[in-house]
Structures are given as C-alpha cells and as structure tokens.
Amino acid sequence: MKALRMGALFVLLLMAEVMFISAGALPQLYDPQSAAATHVADRYIADAVEETGSPNFVTAVLADYRGYDTLGETTVIFTAGLATVLLLRVSKGSASKREGDSAAEEEQV
Amino acid sequence: MKEFFAEYFVYWLIFILFMLGPYGIIFKKNLVKKLMAMNIMQVAVILFFLALGQKAGGTIPINVPGLVGAVNYINPLPHALMLTAIVVSLATLGVSLSLLLLIQKHYGVLEEDELLRRMNQ
Amino acid sequence: MLGIFLLVFLLFLMMTTGISALFARDLLASIIMFSAFSFLAVLTSLTLGSPDVAFTEAVIGVVSTTFFVVALERMKRGSSK
Amino acid sequence: MNERFGTVVLDTAFRFVIPFVMLYGVYVLINGESSPGGGFQAGALLAIAVVLSRLVQGEKAVFNISGNTALILAGIGTFLYGFVGVLTLCWGGNFLEYGISPWAMLAAEKHALGILGIEIGVTLCVMATIIAIFDALTRKEEV
Numbered sequence: 001m002k003a004l005r006m007g008a009l010f011v012l013l014l015m016a017e018v019m020f021i022s023a024g025a026l027p028q029l030y031d032p033q034s035a036a037a038t039h040v041a042d043r044y045i046a047d048a049v050e051e052t053g054s055p056n057f058v059t060a061v062l063a064d065y066r067g068y069d070t071l072g073e074t075t076v077i078f079t080a081g082l083a084t085v086l087l088l089r090v091s092k093g094s095a096s097k098r099e100g101d102s103a104a105e106e107e108q109v
Numbered sequence: 110m111k112e113f114f115a116e117y118f119v120y121w122l123i124f125i126l127f128m129l130g131p132y133g134i135i136f137k138k139n140l141v142k143k144l145m146a147m148n149i150m151q152v153a154v155i156l157f158f159l160a161l162g163q164k165a166g167g168t169i170p171i172n173v174p175g176l177v178g179a180v181n182y183i184n185p186l187p188h189a190l191m192l193t194a195i196v197v198s199l200a201t202l203g204v205s206l207s208l209l210l211l212i213q214k215h216y217g218v219l220e221e222d223e224l225l226r227r228m229n230q
Numbered sequence: 231m232l233g234i235f236l237l238v239f240l241l242f243l244m245m246t247t248g249i250s251a252l253f254a255r256d257l258l259a260s261i262i263m264f265s266a267f268s269f270l271a272v273l274t275s276l277t278l279g280s281p282d283v284a285f286t287e288a289v290i291g292v293v294s295t296t297f298f299v300v301a302l303e304r305m306k307r308g309s310s311k
Numbered sequence: 312m313n314e315r316f317g318t319v320v321l322d323t324a325f326r327f328v329i330p331f332v333m334l335y336g337v338y339v340l341i342n343g344e345s346s347p348g349g350g351f352q353a354g355a356l357l358a359i360a361v362v363l364s365r366l367v368q369g370e371k372a373v374f375n376i377s378g379n380t381a382l383i384l385a386g387i388g389t390f391l392y393g394f395v396g397v398l399t400l401c402w403g404g405n406f407l408e409y410g411i412s413p414w415a416m417l418a419a420e421k422h423a424l425g426i427l428g429i430e431i432g433v434t435l436c437v438m439a440t441i442i443a444i445f446d447a448l449t450r451k452e453e454v
Contacts, residue, residue, distance in 0.1 A: 008135045016128050023120045029234075030165040030182060037164055041186050042179040045170070052346040053419025054426065055172035055187035058282045062349065063194060063426045067407040070429070071392055074436050078389045080200030081440035083127040084207045085382060088447040114354070121235070122241040126248065131254045141257055141302070145264050148294070149248045150272045155287075156241075159278040169279050188280045195286050196351045196437060202294055203444035206301045210448070213305050252359050281347040289355040295363060303349055 119160060130142045138221045140212070144205055155191045162187040219223035233277060240274045257302055265295040325367045329374065332360045340434055343422065350430035354437030362440075362445050380445035388435030395428045442444040 027034030049062040052074055130153065135148025162184035168176070211227035213219055216227050247270060251263035268291030275284040335357035339348035349426030364372040371415030376384070396407045410418050 005136070012128070012131055012135065012358065015131065016124065017125045018384055019127070020121065023117045023124065024175040025159070026120055028116055029119055029160060030163045032164045032166070034161070035182045036161050036187070041162075041184040044185060045182050046177075047202065050333055051174050052422045052426070053417075054422070056282075056346065056349075057172065057182065058188045058192065058280075058347075059349050059426065061185050061189040061346050063429055064407075064409065064422060067396070070433065071396065071407075072194040072195060073197060073387050074392050076197055076386050077200045077440050078160070078436055080197075080204050081443045083445045084203045084329055084444045085378060087204070087207045087211060089323065109415060114240055114259065118240065120235060122238065122245070126245055129245070129248050129252065139257070141298075141305075142252055144259060145260065145298075148264070149251070149267065152244075152268070155272070155283070156274060157279070157281065157379075159275060159280055163278065164279075167293070169281055172272075173280075180306055183279045185256060188283055191280075191283050192286055192351060195283070195290050199290050199294055199297075200440060201306060201447070203440075207336075207444075207447060210301060210304060211310050217308075219305065229446075234348060248417060252404060282349070282352075284348050285352050286355075287328065288365065289352055289359065293362070296366075300445070 123153055123157050123160065126156070129153075140209055140224075141217045144202070144209070147205075148198065148202065151194070155194065156198065158187040177192050215225075237269070237274065237277050240270060240277060244270045244274065257260045260283075261295065261302065264298070265291060322369060325363065329360050329364060332363070333374075334358060336360065340430060341427075343430060344426060350433030351437055353430075354434040355441065357434065358438045358441035358445075361442050365445065365449070376439075376442050378443055378450070381443040381446060384439035385436050385443060388432045388437075388439060391432035391435065392429050395425060399425070430435070 027036065031037075044061055045057060046064065048057050048065075049055060052060045052064045054060040054064070127150055130146050130150025132148070134143050135141055135145060147222070164183050167181060167183040169184050172182075172186065176182075209219065212224070216224055218224055218227065244267060247263050247267040251260050251267055254260040254263060268287060272284050272288045272291065275287055319395045323423055333356075339356060339429055340350065340353035343349035344355065353358075353381045398410050399408050400406055402411045402413060407425070407429075409422045412421050412424070414421075416424075
C-alpha cells in the first residue's frame, strides 16, 4: 500500500511537470494576436449585434450561434436531475421490499 | 518583473490549483473531500479557459455603442462554453452526492479504508 | 498592471482556501472553506473580465453549498443511528 | 429540513427577501440579452427562492414545488427548447434558425423572440432540476 501511494505521488509529479513544461507553448497572457482570439471570435464580435440583435455577445454565442450545443447541455442537466431522483427513490423502494413490508407490496400489486 | 508575471506565472498558479484536484482525489480518505477536490479541479479548468480568452485593452464582452471592432472586446467564446460547464458541474454534484448517500446508507461509513474493509467482508 | 497583481493575489488566496478545505479536520469547516473558495472564484472571474461567468458562479456556489450542507446533515443523521 | 424551524425574526426576514429574489430572477431572464444574465442564472435564482422557503418554513412552505411537479417542469423546459428548434424546422429553416418565422417583423425581433423562447426553456429546466435534486436529498426516509 505504501509503494502504491509513492507510485501515485510520482505519477502526480510527472503530470505536474508535463503541464509546467507545456506552459511554454501557450500564448502569452493578454496577447491580442493569440490563436484563440483571432479566427472565429472576431466574426462573432463583429457581426453579433447586426445578425442577432443581442448586445451581449455571450448570450448571442450561447443561444444563437451555438444553440444546438446548449440544447445538449440542457438535456444533460435534465438527465442528471432525473438520475438523482431515480437513485434515491428506487433505493427506498427496494429497501422497504427487502425488509418484507407486505403493505408496500400490496400497494404495488 | 511585469514580463515575468505576464508570461507564464498566472498559468503556473492555475496549474498548481488544478493539481490540488488529483492530489485530493488520490490521497484524501473521506469521499466528501474527494468530491470537493473534483470541484476545485473544475474551477481551475474554468479559470484556465477564461485566462486564454484575455486581450490587452479589451473590455467585457457587452456591446457599447460607438465602440466597434474585435480589438476592443474580450473573446466571448470561452465564456459561453464555461457558462454551461458550471451548471453541468452542479448537476453532476447532485448525482454524486446522491451516490454518496447510498454508500453511506448501505455500508454506514464514508472513509475509504473502512469502506474497502467492509466491502471485502 | 494592477489587474495582473490582483489576479496573482486572488489565485494565492484561492490556493490557500482550497488547501484548507482539503485538509480541515471537520467536514462542516471544510464545506465552509469550500464556499469561501467559490466566492474567491467569483472575484477571480470578475478580474478576468467575464461578468456572466462570475454571476453564474455566485449563484451556483450558493446552491452547491446548500447541497453539501443538506447531504452532510443527512449523512450524520444516518451514521448516528 | 422537513419541519419548520426558526422564530418570528427569521420568518419575517424571509418574507421580506423572497419576493425580491423572484423578481430579480425574472428581471435577469428578460434582460439577459443586453446585460449579464440569461437562462441559467435566472433558473438558479428562482430555484434559490424555493429552496430558501423550503429551508426556513419546512415542507408546508408557501412557495413550494413538490419533487414530482419539479420533474415534470424540467421535462417541459427541455421539450420547449427542442420545440422551438422543430418549429423553425417546420417553417423551412435550419434547426434553431430564428430568422425564418413567417410574421412580418424585423430580423432582430425574430431573433429576440427565438432567444427568449429557448431561454424560458432553459430557465424552467435548471430551476426544476435544482428543486428536484434538493427534494431528493432532503426526502424523509421511511425506515
């Protein structure tokens, strides 16, 4: 167990070192010419007010340009809520069945 | 001094904040603390994406009349992506808390060693 | 220049609250430190220039802290039986 | 969390705070296009109102939505989002292409109407999901 723990620490340090080295390939902070800020974001900023009529660019991207993406996210949230309710309720029903609660079984039948 | 701060130092701090997550998930015994470490990791990823969208001399991405041009606004794309990621993190928190409640109800304990011992019995 | 110093300061505070959230003995103290962590995340998002993300994190931090406290209360009630 | 706790002071402060929280949620939903805000934040704010009333006043709260109703509302919200997309599909556009509706409006107004529709859907889904998770976490165990 001790050796496993030391191995995990070693893998963790290796991962940290890879991240620190690869920070050199990232764009400089506050750089206006970085790759993330040049290609598609320019078009969003330049045309969003004209095309969608929404002064808030984040809402324009979220609801108009990438509406299909937000549909998927909404489905994920709904599924997570459904999963929570199903997990906690099903466990309660099976627990009462395991204890041999005849009244609950009669209600289900 | 300013170049040192502006180049990589903020990224390094965000990476250290990120590494708190795997450390807590591997080395902490309590399952609630593992969940908390996962949330810290998510916040670090969100801050990393926000730091990538920065632009010198840019304002917040809300249109000001008379200020036209992509140079004047921060990149809105990482903000829109991270907005949904935060809400999804809340939903996954609900699912994992319900799983923890089930584990607590079934085994009666949330400490990792004791839990493994009781599972192997 | 001031912005980047503020950013570094807030990130150091976030590391401090995150470490103390992970290493606190009591689970309730850990949850409270985690709520302080999410508040500092709100301030950092504002410093990085995104009021939308800051607003969402503020609201979601309240709800997630409530979830943690409610679940902790139920866990303690289950373990004391 | 299922029974009422707190005294007169907490009850009165709670009654004073809740309408403002709900009003602010609706304001954030409506004004989300031109200021920070939107469907996710509005849904979380409306859910905070219900969760707070559930925390202070117990299960017999004034602003209460039960778990089953919350699940139905979440389904309705997700359906509303998809329905707007299918509606634009029926009018001959692409999926979620708002500038297609047959009424005589400006293009910006059509886009605003479509964005408002899907934001209402997102609001309902997020609000109901948070309430459903909270209801499931605080459910009284039948042992």
